[in-house]
Amino acid sequence: MALIIIKKSPDYQVAHLLLEIALPQDKVIFLQDGVLFAVEKDVKTLVKDGVELFALKEDFVARGFDEKESLVPLISYDEFAEIVEKEPKIIS
């Protein structure tokens, strides 16, 4: 079980690689330009079943999106910090 943090936009191959290596029970959080994954129609098909996806709300709305446009749950900085504290392994 690991926390995977993706900061690069979907234009970057390495961002897709990080989604591919996610295993069931992993959590993926999109930060910075990584939040652009949250509006990709097929974002949930890019990961294996059982992988949880989140995006940082502040980074999402800062890029002009409405919260309702996100296809994955949005989390606050506080929630992000809580997840980081709980996860023993981080891939970033």
Next chain:
Amino acid sequence: MKKILFAVYTSPAGSIWINETFRSIFGMYGQDIEPVALLLNEAVLAVHTNCKPELCGVLPLSITFRYIEKYGTKVYAVKEDLERFDIKENEIDTHWNLQILSKSDLPEFLHSFDNVIFF
């Protein structure tokens, strides 16, 4: 001892990230940490014997070699990325002491570390 993987994916020519990755790795030996390097995507170009970033004014990769040898740093590269750039085994500089792993092994490999940092 914590195991930390330092993964680098940018080209060795025109960017400093491969040398910066190894500079970070060598700094870890002063801590209770076991660092490992992974080269993927364009970064695998670094292992070719003819790769000379210094021709672009960037630091040579060879400055890492004596520390890789001194510390016995494990360096991995992705097989499919080596194949993409047609880098054959006999073209790989032996100073890297390179170990090759398949892309299909990456999920398990990356999850075997306490932390993975992409440069």
